[in-house]
Amino acid sequence: MRPPKTGPADGRKSDSLTMADLAKVAGVSAITVSRALRDSPLVNPETRARIAEIARQYGYAFNVSARNLRLRRSMTVAVVVEMKPTLERQMSGPYPLDLLGGITQELTSSGYSVLLTSLQGGALSHVQAADGVILLGQGAHEDAMHEVQGWGRPMVVWGAVSRHESHVVVGSDNRRGGALAAERFLALGRSRPVFLGDPAHAEFAERLEGFAGTLSKYGITPFTPMVSSFTVTAGAEAVHALLAQHPQIDALFAASDLLAIGAIRALIEHGRRVPDDVSVIGYDDTPLGATYVPPLSSVHQNFIDAGVLLARKIRTLIEGQPATSETLPTHLVLRAT
């Protein structure tokens, strides 16, 4: 038995006003309210306006759960992010936020909700409810990828495009990014370049491929010292070790700005001048790099656009249409290094 409904006039705050209630007030049926509120062309414009006004006036709040149950979809996209409080994470800096911004903007404006999850705890049940899943940073989520794919749910991944043919990946053009750095070094006449970054990360591997591939046309093979993590200190340590063996290096391309900054620090400690003795290019074009002294040259990617694209892809997939992997343009921002 439904409790007696009270209008706003009697002062009691009725916290759940339904379409049926509005219908009663408007003197129509619930389905007409439903249609009116969705701007259906089936309903008389006047009726529609009147109902809209009543809804507004009564503070009606649409019940998303009811619609979702009826429609058998959640109108929700889960975004899985790596948010462990670690300095070693790749998804640090403002980029994930830009990515999230792009995703959210595009998705909310097309009627979807964005569900943020980290997959740390037992968050899987939340993700299961979503109509689609966006994975940010495939590196950390290889297992999550398979899990999600096992559910047969639409999925889009942000990461290295080349690696996995089995699902839709959006990523920036890491190969081109690497090639751009190589071209720059060649133009400067540098002949002993270094690549700094762990190729175990798919995206880094692509950057190295583009870098080494372009250099190889000129018979140059870059040094590729071991780097275990993404931190400033890791970059510095790698360069320290490298200089001991190969003091003659004259150019350095790092897979992230953080590594590049660490490298510059180490270079300077060893008496090398940047960029006079050693040219340095970073990756991601972070504010950190841009405000560093000297301001760091870096390969730029537009994360907001990337987010929008990810969102479009997942929507396409959810709507049952095919989507393909895509690569985003990249360009080199030249600064002091």
Added chain:
Amino acid sequence: MRPPKTGPADGRKSDSLTMADLAKVAGVSAITVSRALRDSPLVNPETRARIAEIARQYGYAFNVSARNLRLRRSMTVAVVVEMKPTLERQMSGPYPLDLLGGITQELTSSGYSVLLTSLQGGALSHVQAADGVILLGQGAHEDAMHEVQGWGRPMVVWGAVSRHESHVVVGSDNRRGGALAAERFLALGRSRPVFLGDPAHAEFAERLEGFAGTLSKYGITPFTPMVSSFTVTAGAEAVHALLAQHPQIDALFAASDLLAIGAIRALIEHGRRVPDDVSVIGYDDTPLGATYVPPLSSVHQNFIDAGVLLARKIRTLIEGQPATSETLPTHLVLRAT
């Protein structure tokens, strides 16, 4: 009429298996499945285990919408973030991500979903469906605050605690942060300090209060030049202008690391040595500041803890219990400046 259900045995992928289906397989009723899946003590442990196993085996996916409709709550918390692609935003850098990380971690592990919205477009309807709302960065959301409060929905705000008594605010101890900077300068014997930051921002105003309050005990009044935005250039320009009038300054406390870095740049351009001639302290303890040359001293706040606290508060509120505003500890990280 329900379409005939097909088990996984016949090969056809049944995309919506219900509790009733599981019940049929297990030879029990739907409600028993419901209880079993929720680990209700009412159900026989053996039955429960058997049902759990069947659910797993059949790849059952719980229907959140149905539960939410029935329970008349969404088990969802909306997080409203400012994500405009602007350099002037305060919510830049990795902090919002840490904040989001803390929130997500705490909320998902207690059964809630985190809905990310930016309030750019007509995202309000999404937010309305949430059981509670967390506002990140009150500055940009004064209007959103009132809107949400108008709905009578639980709300928690991240920002300056002192300003608004009408709702629950979690923020770091900005006054103490300012006081710490002042104490440091006093200990160094500095007597002509500057505060850099637009006090129109509530949090900045608190930092200034703490700073100026502590200094006033020693009869010192800081310079407070106009600063319009949060960027490096804004910091540099403000200091340029200030030095023209007051060349004798010997300490500078900036409301953000970005401003501090701009300030340092300007100081050096004017021939001042940092920290020999002018001591500088920033705010937020960003990697940007930490890796700067010279490494920037800064007031640190723990954003992950803050996120967790925000999440706890909103949960408390949703559960109908009272919650109070709270202030998080802050400490000064001394580096080279």
Added chain:
DNA sequence: ATGAAAGCGCTAACAA
């Protein structure tokens, strides 16, 4: 252009 009927999948309330 509007309405009536039915049911999406789940769980509280009340039996048994």
Added chain:
DNA sequence: TTGTTAGCGCTTTCAT
């Protein structure tokens, strides 16, 4: 410990 009944608020048929 388990089951029956009923209904959360919405929207897709299928009428009118």
